[in-house]
Amino acid sequence: MNNVLIVEDEDFLIRALNDNLAAEGYTVDVAKDGGEAVEKIGKKKPNLVLLDLLMPKKDGFFVLEEIRKNPEWKLIPVIVLSNLGEDTSIKRAMEMGADDYFVKSQHPIQEVIEKVKDYLEGRKTVKHRP
Amino acid sequence: MKKVKKTKQTKKGKKRISRPEKIITEQEAILASVGDPVMGLVVVDKDGKIIHVNGGFEVLTGWKRKEAIGKSLIKIVPRENENRDRIPFKQRILSKVLSGKTITTIAANNVAVSIEKFPTFYYVRKDKSRFPASSVISPVLSEGKITGAAEVFYDITKEKELDRIRINFLSLASHQLRTPLSGTKWLIETMYKGLVGKMTEKQKEYLDDIYKVNEQMIKLVSDILSTLRLESEAALIKKGKISVASLFKDILITVTTAAKERKVALQSSLNHRTLIIETDPEILKSIIRSFFSNAINYSRPGQKVILGVKEESRAVVFFVRDFGIGIPKNEQKRMFERFYRASNARALKPIGTGIGLNIAKILAEKIGAEISFKSEENKGSTFYLSIPKRSSGGAKARNKN
Numbered sequence: 001m002n003n004v005l006i007v008e009d010e011d012f013l014i015r016a017l018n019d020n021l022a023a024e025g026y027t028v029d030v031a032k033d034g035g036e037a038v039e040k041i042g043k044k045k046p047n048l049v050l051l052d053l054l055m056p057k058k059d060g061f062f063v064l065e066e067i068r069k070n071p072e073w074k075l076i077p078v079i080v081l082s083n084l085g086e087d088t089s090i091k092r093a094m095e096m097g098a099d100d101y102f103v104k105s106q107h108p109i110q111e112v113i114e115k116v117k118d119y120l121e122g123r124k125t126v127k128h129r130p
Numbered sequence: 131m132k133k134v135k136k137t138k139q140t141k142k143g144k145k146r147i148s149r150p151e152k153i154i155t156e157q158e159a160i161l162a163s164v165g166d167p168v169m170g171l172v173v174v175d176k177d178g179k180i181i182h183v184n185g186g187f188e189v190l191t192g193w194k195r196k197e198a199i200g201k202s203l204i205k206i207v208p209r210e211n212e213n214r215d216r217i218p219f220k221q222r223i224l225s226k227v228l229s230g231k232t233i234t235t236i237a238a239n240n241v242a243v244s245i246e247k248f249p250t251f252y253y254v255r256k257d258k259s260r261f262p263a264s265s266v267i268s269p270v271l272s273e274g275k276i277t278g279a280a281e282v283f284y285d286i287t288k289e290k291e292l293d294r295i296r297i298n299f300l301s302l303a304s305h306q307l308r309t310p311l312s313g314t315k316w317l318i319e320t321m322y323k324g325l326v327g328k329m330t331e332k333q334k335e336y337l338d339d340i341y342k343v344n345e346q347m348i349k350l351v352s353d354i355l356s357t358l359r360l361e362s363e364a365a366l367i368k369k370g371k372i373s374v375a376s377l378f379k380d381i382l383i384t385v386t387t388a389a390k391e392r393k394v395a396l397q398s399s400l401n402h403r404t405l406i407i408e409t410d411p412e413i414l415k416s417i418i419r420s421f422f423s424n425a426i427n428y429s430r431p432g433q434k435v436i437l438g439v440k441e442e443s444r445a446v447v448f449f450v451r452d453f454g455i456g457i458p459k460n461e462q463k464r465m466f467e468r469f470y471r472a473s474n475a476r477a478l479k480p481i482g483t484g485i486g487l488n489i490a491k492i493l494a495e496k497i498g499a500e501i502s503f504k505s506e507e508n509k510g511s512t513f514y515l516s517i518p519k520r521s522s523g524g525a526k527a528r529n530k531n
Contacts, residue, residue: 010309016316019325054305083308085355086301104312105348109319 002120003027005046007037007063008081009055013104017050020113026120034058038066041073048119050112053082053093061096068097068129077119077126081112099126158182168284173270174203175278178228190285192256203281208254217251227267227279250290253283261285297358304355311351314344353485357468360492367496372411374439375403381415381437385422393431399438407446409497409517417493417501420486421450421513427479428511429454445516453510462505466491474507 004021008014009032018028029046031037035058041049049067053060060080067073080098082089083105090101099119102112118124161171161184170190173182180198188194191207198206204224209217219225252260265283269276318341320326322334329337378398389396407414418437425435429452436451457465461472471484487501494501498518505511 010313012313012317013309016313016320019320020323023323023325083305083312085305085308085352103308105308105315106352109316110323 001025001027002047003029003044004116004120005029005031005037005040005049007031007034007049007055007060008052009033010052013052013081016109017112020109021116024113024117026116034060034062037063041067041076045073046076048116049076049078050116051078051080051098053080053084053089061092064093064096064098074129075126079112079115079119097127097129170283171280172198172203172283173278173280174224174228176228176276178202178204178224178279180206181278190255190261190283191253206256210252210254210260212250212252223265223267224279224281227269228276230269230276261287262290264289300358301355304351304358307351308348311344311348315341315348318344350483353483353489357485357489357492360489360496367410367413369408370411371406371408372414373403374405374407377407377411377415377418378403378437381418381422384419385426388423388426389435392426392429394426394429395434397434397436399436402439402441402446405439405441405446407517409499413493413497414515414517417490417499417515418448418450420490421515423486424513425450425452425454425511427482428452428456428475442516445518447517448515449512451510451512456507456509456511457503457505458507462503465503466501 002025004026006014006017006021006028008017008030014030018030021028029040029044031040033055037049037051038058040046049063051060051063060082064078064080067076067078074097077099078097079100079102080093081102081104082093083103084090085103085106093101100115102115115124119126161173161182168186169184170187171182171184172180172187175181180201180203183193183195183198187198191198193206204219204222209222211217250262253263254260262285263283264286265281267279267281270278270280318337321329321337382396382398386396422435422437429435433453437448438451439446439448441447455474455478457472458474464470465472466487467484468488469484470488471482475482491501494515500516501513502516503511503513
């Protein structure tokens with residue numbers, strides 16, 4: 001069974017994502033900051049990561065860097081879910097190896113779920129990793 | 131600087147000689163200390179050679195009065211843009227003021243007095259360091275002829291810093307607003323899916339209302355963020371070219387759905403299709419699109435909206451005409467104020483942010499274009515976007531043939 005790691009510090013967003021992912025039959029793990037996320041990935045490698053950027057302590061950029069520099073982890077699809085909408089943040093995250101980027105308030109949750117399914121059901125492949 | 135006549139008649143008709151000399155030195159002393167040390171003042175002759183500077187000029191530029199007099203102002207105080215590119219002599223406003231050219235791209239008061247602050251420019255000091263400046267240049271006229279120019283300038287480092295802090299703060303605040311709004315959105319969507327049980331019709335109606343209000347808030351926050359981004363200059367102008375034909379095509383595609391929903395017909399004129407507009411195409415589209423969105427929203431079902439273009443000697447003018455509710459005369463001067471919506475617009479369509487035309491105006495300034503409109507209540511409005519054919523804003527038009 002496919003496992004999704006939600007890296008997000010807001011409980012209500014975790015709940016919405018969790019309920020929708022569970023309804024699709026995925027198992028879900030949650031990390032509430034960047035440090036915890038890296039720790040969880042180390043213990044159990046997820047099939048996909050949903051990643052918030054602004055979090056207390058270690059942020060999403062830190063997680064992205066850790067995932068991409070680890071040969072064991074670098075093929076995990078990462079979808080950034082953030083409310084940072086400026087071009088600079090989007091560009092930075094994409095350059096650091098995010099596969100997709102959603103400004104949360106601008107997209108229905110179903111769009112995010114469909115994207116997750118695309119990756120996990122093989123309709124979409126991760127970007128080329130150097 | 132005005133020359134003082136060497137002789138002067140007193141009331142009694144006697145000639146006095148010593149006094150004018152004194153006046154000259156007094157005037158120079160006054161001029162030299164005007165605004166000291168925060169405001170730079172420099173006066174040049176018709177060739178742009180410095181004939182007077184004040185203490186503020188010395189402090190701000192690092193050039194001593196004695197070194198500066200007689201030298202070309204443009205040469206010793208170069209101007210740079212944000213990217214550290216030198217602004218060529220011919221493009222310096224001083225050159226334009228001295229040659230008597232009318233300035234169209236910068237907020238001009240009366241004829242050739244220009245107040246510049248935007249886009250940000252920098253003056254380079256004697257020691258090659260630089261500071262952001264705002265400046266006012268006006269011609270010195272004698273019997274209707276331009277005999278020189280006077281420039282007053284300030285160091286706006288502090289204002290820029292405050293601006294940056296304000297924008298960072300507002301951008302963070304808007305980001306913090308988006309988080310609860312997106313949470314509400316996603317939780318309601320999850321309820322709609324029936325993942326947490328079946329709802330009664332009444333409950334669904336209530337939820338629909340909450341969802342709508344939430345979407346309005348999301349739109350508002352997103353609009354505020356885009357204005358802030360525009361003002362922060364982060365959105366730089368990208369020079370490009372677009373033909374009238376493809377411009378119209380691109381715009382019409384994006385407004386068709388909205389027009390259908392309101393049962394408004396769209397029409398576009400067929401002249402000047404091969405005309406090429408040299409400007410930032412995305413900004414151009416965005417301005418005309420906001421004209422359209424208003425025209426469609428404030429038309430009545432069954433009416434039409436016309437998109438057209440005309441070529442004038444100095445500009446290419448795009449216009450969007452509707453036959454809808456119009457703008458009440460006494461509210462017309464407030465149309466470009468941020469968040470302002472006309473009373474009849476609010477009555478017809480309660481939802482709206484009043485930010486569209488404000489953004490359009492900021493965008494137009496960015497590409498050196500001008501927005502104007504004509505409107506009559508209950509008869510409709512026409513909004514014009516006038517793009518100068520040649521201007522320092524980089525917008526110009528030429529015919530393909």
